[in-house]
Amino acid sequence: MNQEELRLCRCCFTGHRPDKMELGEKEIKPLLEKAIDEAIADGYVTFITGMAMGTDIWAAEIVLERKKTNKDLHLICALPHPNFESRRSMTEKMRFNKIIKNADLVKEINDHYFTGCYQVRNEWMVDRSNLVIAVFNGQKSGTKNTVDYAKRKGIDVVNVLK
Numbered sequence: 001m002n003q004e005e006l007r008l009c010r011c012c013f014t015g016h017r018p019d020k021m022e023l024g025e026k027e028i029k030p031l032l033e034k035a036i037d038e039a040i041a042d043g044y045v046t047f048i049t050g051m052a053m054g055t056d057i058w059a060a061e062i063v064l065e066r067k068k069t070n071k072d073l074h075l076i077c078a079l080p081h082p083n084f085e086s087r088r089s090m091t092e093k094m095r096f097n098k099i100i101k102n103a104d105l106v107k108e109i110n111d112h113y114f115t116g117c118y119q120v121r122n123e124w125m126v127d128r129s130n131l132v133i134a135v136f137n138g139q140k141s142g143t144k145n146t147v148d149y150a151k152r153k154g155i156d157v158v159n160v161l162k
Contacts, residue, residue, distance in 0.1 A: 003128075011039045012048035012078075012125035014146040015055025015135030023161075028135055029058050031160035035133045036062050038158075046074040048125045050118075051084065051099065053092055055135040060099045067102075074104040080121035081113040122146040132157045 013032075018024065036047070036059065049060040060075060067073045077100055085096040100106055109121040122142065126132060132150045136143050136159045150157050 006046070007128055008130045009044050010046040010048060010129045011036075011044040011131040011133060012129040013050065013056055013059040013133050014122060014125075014143050015052075015059075016137060016139075016141060016143050017052060018054040020139070020141065021054070021135070021137065025054075025058060028055070028160070029062065032059050032133065032135070033062050035158050035160050036066065039131060039133065040066065040070065040073070042131075044131060045072050046076060046104075048076045048078055048129060049099075050121055050125060051077050051079055051096060052118075053088065057092075057095055057099065059133065060103075061095070064099065064102050075099075075102070076105045076107065077103045078121050078125050079106065079108045080117045081110045082108055118142055119145055123149055126150045126153060126155055129155060131155065134159045135161060137161060 047063045049056045051057065063073060063075045067075065085093055088096060109124050110117045119142065126146060126149055132147065132155055134143060134147055134157055136147055147157050
């Protein structure tokens with residue numbers, strides 16, 4: 001398969017950090033599960049996560065759970081810069097590392113931190129996807145920038161909060 005054909009069966013995630021959301025993990029994870037299951041039913045087999053706390057971690061955990069019964073699924077972790085997880089709590093680092101260990105591919109998009117490196121990572125994910133699953137509350141944020149970028153590129157966006 002060429003890159004364009006691969007892109008057609010790839011989906012990425014975007015969403016707010018937990019402290020920016022009205023709903024918590026227990027309310028959002030079932031919404032993500034439904035959207036991911038629908039994407040799988042529609043033929044998506046590769047999922048790209050940016051590994052940020054909240055949406056990205058929850059979605060990655062769901063994909064890894066689905067991989068246990070569907071060997072066709074793949075998970076790509078797109079890290080914005082080295083040591084991305086360094087400021088997380090021990091519990092969050094453990095979740096992060098478990099996902100990294102079980103991912104099919106881990107890619108550092110930038111070789112160092114800089115202002116804008118998260119948007120570069122987000123655009124990298126969208127450019128390699130045909131669907132974006134979003135947890136988006138409409139507020140100005142990196143999630144909004146990613147949703148807007150996807151729409152400008154003609155990529156379908158499914159917002160689980162609508």
